[in-house]
Amino acid sequence: MSSMATLHYCSFYICAALLCVSCLGYTLIQGRVARRQNQLYILLLLNMMLCALSSIVVAFHEGRPGAEAHFIADTARFVSLVFHASLAPMFGYYVLLVCGSAWQLSYRGLALYASPFLLTELLILLNPLTGWVYYYNDLFRYCRGWASYTIYVAAFFYLAAGLLNLFRYWRAVTSAKRNALVFFIVLVVAGILVQIVWSSIQIELFTDALAGLGLMLSIEDEDGRIDMATGAYNRRALAFDLKNFIGTGQVFQVIGVRITEMASVHRVMGSSASDAFLRAVADYLRTLLPPYTIYYANPSTYIILIRGDNEARAAEIADQILARFGETWKGGKVESLLHAAVTRGSSPKNFPTREDVLFMADSPIPVKETNTVLSGRDLGYLLRRLEVERALHRGLEERTFEVYFQPVCELPSLRITSAEALLRLRDRVLGNIPPAEFIPAAEQAGIISALGDFVLEEVCAFFASGVPDALELTTIGVNLSVLQCVQPGFADRMKGIVARFGVNPSKINFEITESVAANDYGALDAVIRELKAGGFTFAMDDYGTGYSNMQSIFALDFDLVKIDKGILWSAEKNAIGRAILDNSVRMIREMRRKILVEGVETEEQIRLLAKLSVDYLQGFYFSKPVPKDEFVALAREQRNQGIAAIAQGAAS
Numbered sequence: 284m285s286s287m288a289t290l291h292y293c294s295f296y297i298c299a300a301l302l303c304v305s306c307l308g309y310t311l312i313q314g315r316v317a318r319r320q321n322q323l324y325i326l327l328l329l330n331m332m333l334c335a336l337s338s339i340v341v342a343f344h345e346g347r348p349g350a351e352a353h354f355i356a357d358t359a360r361f362v363s364l365v366f367h368a369s370l371a372p373m374f375g376y377y378v379l380l381v382c383g384s385a386w387q388l389s390y391r392g393l394a395l396y397a398s399p400f401l402l403t404e405l406l407i408l409l410n411p412l413t414g415w416v417y418y419y420n421d422l423f424r425y426c427r428g429w430a431s432y433t434i435y436v437a438a439f440f441y442l443a444a445g446l447l448n449l450f451r452y453w454r455a456v457t458s459a460k461r462n463a464l465v466f467f468i469v470l471v472v473a474g475i476l477v478q479i480v481w482s483s484i485q486i487e488l489f490t491d492a493l494a495g496l497g498l499m500l501s502i503e504d505e506d507g508r509i510d511m512a513t514g515a516y517n518r519r520a521l522a523f524d525l526k527n528f529i530g531t532g533q534v535f536q537v538i539g540v541r542i543t544e545m546a547s548v549h550r551v552m553g554s555s556a557s558d559a560f561l562r563a564v565a566d567y568l569r570t571l572l573p574p575y576t577i578y579y580a581n582p583s584t585y586i587i588l589i590r591g592d593n594e595a596r597a598a599e600i601a602d603q604i605l606a607r608f609g610e611t612w613k614g615g616k617v618e619s620l621l622h623a624a625v626t627r628g629s630s631p632k633n634f635p636t637r638e639d640v641l642f643m644a645d646s647p648i649p650v651k652e653t654n655t656v657l658s659g660r661d662l663g664y665l666l667r668r669l670e671v672e673r674a675l676h677r678g679l680e681e682r683t684f685e686v687y688f689q690p691v692c693e694l695p696s697l698r699i700t701s702a703e704a705l706l707r708l709r710d711r712v713l714g715n716i717p718p719a720e721f722i723p724a725a726e727q728a729g730i731i732s733a734l735g736d737f738v739l740e741e742v743c744a745f746f747a748s749g750v751p752d753a754l755e756l757t758t759i760g761v762n763l764s765v766l767q768c769v770q771p772g773f774a775d776r777m778k779g780i781v782a783r784f785g786v787n788p789s790k791i792n793f794e795i796t797e798s799v800a801a802n803d804y805g806a807l808d809a810v811i812r813e814l815k816a817g818g819f820t821f822a823m824d825d826y827g828t829g830y831s832n833m834q835s836i837f838a839l840d841f842d843l844v845k846i847d848k849g850i851l852w853s854a855e856k857n858a859i860g861r862a863i864l865d866n867s868v869r870m871i872r873e874m875r876r877k878i879l880v881e882g883v884e885t886e887e888q889i890r891l892l893a894k895l896s897v898d899y900l901q902g903f904y905f906s907k908p909v910p911k912d913e914f915v916a917l918a919r920e921q922r923n924q925g926i927a928a929i930a931q932g933a934a935s
C-alpha cells in the first residue's frame with residue numbers, strides 16, 4: 284500500500300483519536316473528575332485513543348520490508364490488542380456504575396465479572412510465546428489465531444452484561460440515561476459486527492469513540508443536576524439518585540443539615556446575602572466530603588448521601604458539621620452565626636423509601652432539638668409528622684374537620700361584630716391535633732388548598748343560613764396560608780365558592796400572616812388586588828411576629844391589621860413592650876388601617892386597649908374559639924341580655 288492509501292485506510296482511526304482528544308479536553312475543562320464513573324470515563328477515552336494511535340502505527344509498518352518495520356508493527360499490534368481487549372469490560376463496568384449496581388458487587392462478584400477479561404489478557408500477553416491470538420506468516424503477513432475470537436466473545440459478554448443489568452435496573456435509571464446507554468451499546472455492537480464481516484472497514488474504534496462522545500453529552504453532563512447558587516446537586520438530582528440507590532438495593536447513610544434561620548437571613552439581609560451564606564456552608568461541606576455526595580434539597584436544607592453501611596463514619600461527620608455551626612460563617616462581606624439542626628439515619632433502616640428521605644428534608648425539625656444530631660429514636664418526630672399527614676387525609680375522607688368560631692368585639696361597645704373561623708381536627712387515632720401542627724403539615728403535603736376551600740365553604744354556608752346577618756355580623760375572618768394564595772387559579776376558586784353560596788364577598792375577611800418571605804410579595808400582591816377588586820377584604824395577621832420589611836408589608840393593600848398577642852402581653856410587662864405597642868398602633872393608624880388586638884384575656888388589657896382606642900378586640904376574655912352553634916348562642920345571648928353594657932364598665 285502507498286502511504287496515501289494507508290492514510291485512507293487509517294482515516295477512521297484518526298477520527299476516533301480526534302474524537303477522544305476532544306472529549307478528554309472538554310471533560311477536563313469541565314472538571315468532571317470526582318466520581319468513579321467520571322474517572323472510568325476518562326480511562327475509556329485514553330484507552331480508545333491509545334488503541335487508535337497504535338492501530339495507525341500498525342497500519343504504517345505492517346507488511347513493510349525490514350526487520351525494524353516488522354518489530355515496530357509487532358509491538359504496536361501487541362499494545363493495541365492489550366488495550367483493545369479491555370475496552371468492552373471497561374464500558375460494561377461503566378454501565379454498571381451508571382446504573383448504580385456496581386456498588387453491590389462483592390469481591391467475588393467482581394472477580395467473576397473480570398475473569399473473561401483476565402483470560403483474554405492472559406492469552407494476549409502469552410501471544411509472543413504461543414502465537415494463539417495472532418502470528419505473522421513467512422511473508423510477514425498478519426494472521427489471526429484461534430484465540431483472537433475470544434476477544435470478541437468477551438466483548439459480547441460484557442456488552443450483554445451491561446444491557447442485562449440495564450434492563451434489570453430499568454426503573455432505577457432516568458429514562459434519558461438508559462436510552463442513551465441502549466443506543467450506544469447498539470452502536471458499539473454494530474461497529475464490531477461490521478468489522479467482523481468486512482475486515483477492511485476499520486470502523487469499530489470509530490463507533491466506540493462516537494459512543495464516547497454521546498456518553499459525554501448525555502451521561503457525564505451534569506449541568507441539569509447542579510444548583511447554580513450553591514454548586515451542590517439540586518433536588519431533582521437528589522430524587523433521581525435516591526431512586527437509583529433504593530432501586531438497586533444499596534445501603535447508604537443520610538445526613539440532613541437544616542440551617543434554621545435561613546428564612547430570616549433572607550428577609551433581613553436579602554437574597555444575595557442568604558445565597559452567600561448557603562454557598563459558604565456548601566463550600567464547608569465539600570471540605571469534608573466529595574462534592575457528589577452533597578445535595579441542596581430545599582431552600583434551607585442540605586442532604587448528604589454516603590454509600591455503604593459505615594454508620595460510625597456518618598455519625599462522626601454529622602457531629603463535626605454540628606460543631607462547625609458553633610462558629611460564625613462568612614456570607615460575602617457579612618459575618619454571622621448560623622444555627623443548624625442536623626439529622627442522621629441510614630437507608631433502608633431508617634428511610635426505607637425515597638419519599639422518607641425527601642420527607643425528612645422537608646419536615647420541620649423540633650426547635651429545641653438543635654444542639655444534638657438527631658438520629659435513631661430521635662427521628663420519631665418524623666413518624667409523628669407522617670401520622671399527622673395520615674390524619675389529615677383521614678380527616679378529608681371522613682369529613683372530621685370542623686370550623687370553630689371565635690368572636691371579635693368592637694371597641695368601645697364590646698359588641699360582637701365579627702368572628703374568626705378556625706379549623707379544628709379531631710382525629711379518631713391521634714385525638715385533637717392543634718392547627719399549629721396540622722396546618723404546616725397540610726402545606727407540606729400539598730392539601731392546604733383543600734382545607735382552605737373547606738373553611739370558606741363552611742363560612743359561606745353559615746352566611747347563607749342568614750344567622751350571621753340576624754346577629755349583625757359584618758364579616759368573618761378566614762385564614763389563608765401564603766402557599767395557598769399563590770397557587771394558580773386561587774382567586775377564581777374563592778370567587779366561585781362565594782358565588783355558589785350567594786354570599787356577598789365583602790362578608791369575607793381573609794387573614795394572611797405577616798411573615799411572608801420577601802420574594803413572594805409580587806405574586807401575593809396580585810392575588811390580593813384581584814380579590815379586593817372582587818369585593819373581599821383583607822387582614823394582616825400576627826403583626827409583630829415576623830421580621831418583615833414594614834414598607835413592603837404595607838405596600839400590600841390590607842384593610843385591617845391584627846396585632847399579635849405577644850405584643851399585647853409584653854406591653855403589660857415592661858416599658859419597652861408598652862412603647863412597641865403604642866408605636867405599632869400609631870403607625871398602623873397613620874397607614875389608615877383598622878386595628879385589631881389579639882390575645883385579650885383580662886379586663887386590664889381591655890382598659891389599656893380602650894385608652895389606645897384600637898378598633899377591635901379578640902381573645903379568651905370574650906370566648907375561646909367554639910363550635911358554630913355555641914358561637915351563635917353566645918352572640919344571641921349578648922344581644923338579648925345586653926352583656927355589652929355590663930362589659931362596658933370594664934372598658935371605661
Ligand code: C2E
Binds near residue numbers: 882904908
Ligand atoms: P391565628 O390566625 O393567629 O389564630 C388565633 C389563634 O390564637 C387561635 O389558635 C386562637 O385559639 C388563639 N387565641 C385567640 N385568643 C387567644 C387568647 O386570648 N389567648 C391565647 N393564648 N390564645 C388565643 P388556634 O385556633 O390554635 O390556631 C392557631 C393558628 O393556626 C392560627 O393562628 C392560624 O395561623 C392557623 N389556622 C387555624 N385555622 C386555620 C385555617 O383554617 N387556615 C389556615 N391557613 N390557618 C389556620
Ligand code: CA
Binds near residue numbers: 703762794824
Ligand atoms: Ca388569624
Ligand code: CA
Binds near residue numbers: 825845847
Ligand atoms: Ca393571629
